[in-house]
Amino acid sequence: MDVSVLDRLPAPVQAELDRRQAALPAIAALVEADEDEPVLLAGSYATGEWNPTSDLDLLVLTKRHRPRRAPGTTNHPSILGDSFDGLAGDLPVNVEYVSAERLHDLARVLANTTGDGGTVDLPNLQALEIRLVQRVHKGVALSGTGELDRYRAWLDLDAVRSAATALAFVGTLSLLGDTTVLASPTRELMCRGAAESLLMSAVNAFGPLTHDGKHLLTRAASISRLSDVPELFGRIEPLLFAERLPHEEALGLVLDLAEDLYRSFTDPRCPARVLPMLAPFVPAWSWTGRTWPATEHGLAKTGRAFAGEGA
Template identity: 75%
Template sequence: MNVALLDRLPSPVRAQLHDRRIELPPIAALVEADEDEPVLLVGSYASGEANPTSDLDLLVLTKRRRRRRRPGTTNHPSIFGDSFDGQVGDLPVNIEYVSQERLHDIAQVLAAAAETGGVDLPNLQGLELRLVQRVHGGIALAGADELSRLRAGLDLDTVRSAATALAFVGTLSLLEDTTVLTGPTRELMCRGAAESLLVSAVNAFGPVTHDGKHLVSRAARISALPDVPLVFAHAERLLFSDRLPLDEAREFILDLAQELFRSFADPRCPSRVTGMLDPFVPTWSWTGRGF
């Protein structure tokens, strides 16, 4: 990759690299991209959430598949493409290559859901949510026009709606498991339900979040906003609710879930959450709550 493209890194990122005495040419040497392929800064450095252990993450949206391994890097391929890990000084660098066909596949799923008026719930899993989040939240270093075209096919409102709804459905499903299972599996299900509820809340009021890495810090930032659901104020107790007596934990999670469900009508939330959840509401009669 042309090292000049790294001059487009945000100034705070360049300042961080400079402070760590990280040179740009060795980073550019790890990346192989065609001239017309978008290259993005993604991950923690793009979102401003980097810490001293964070990788510098770069994403290349490829138009053709070919071997791109650079000397000194290790690969962990997936169904979405190739991901190479390298090292520049004390900085881990990750370069991910994902075919634009994968984005088109996700776009088709979203389009099919839109045809139903937003009632169908796209079953977007972690890797798919991660990819969409990176494409929409990444900072273009190359191929900005092509990136804009690709982003247009990934309706972020539908993605956030699906991420919110899927996590909420997961909360109630895992919590129902606690009514029939025994420990320690029961406690694991309780913990999973609590985390899923916080993921649902963050997706509703914040950025697309697919795992626990930035969950607590994002929830803390949202808690400072006016008139947000109580789940944010009680995030720490929620995440450790499996340490409470089971009946108390279950009622605590259900109280927060019921309030969050009502808050999905808030205009700050993605618009299709309630419609995607409607088919599931009858299955929650076991809670005795009015969802």
């Protein structure tokens, strides 16, 4: 890659690279990209959330199936593409290559979320897929902006935020159900997982698209400073340590916060499709003894329309 592409890095990132003595030519030598292929600054350096252990993440949206492996790098192939780790000085650099074909496959999954009879299906997105959408939409474009705009238009961010929120919420109720039949210490492990999953659901509902725990607490703390947010954001510590309570008390706490979060999904700040995606799961939650307001024809009565459907 031409080193001049890296001149478009945000000034704070360039200052951090200078401080780390990470030479731009050394970074450019790790990247293979054609002139018209989008190259994005991704990850923590793109969001301004980096710390001393953060990699510099670069994403190349490529028409190639397999780029060359730069000398001295290691590859972590996945179903989405190849991901190479290298060094520029002492700075870890990750360069990920994802083909336009994989983006199109993901776009096709998202387009199929609308089911029969007005229902909205819940796509079973995995963490790598959610991360990819986050990086495509929130990454800093260094080249290929025309192509990037086209790819961003393919990937429905509201559908992905809705799915990430709903999947984590379903996971919460599933893990809580496990705590009612499993013995200690597995019961406490499931309770901890349920609490983390509920926080993940809440952050995706009210904040940026989030796929793992790295920035979960800092993002939740930022959301807690907003007005009129779910109770959960004011009780993060009790939630995350709920497994230390007697089981019935822990179960009651997490269910209380889950019920409150569920009711908040009608908030206009939340992605529009969460409640319709959750509707098929509601009957299975009768064991909780809680109220999960019904939806009509799978659509929440919020007055909001989905993207492309009048709003």
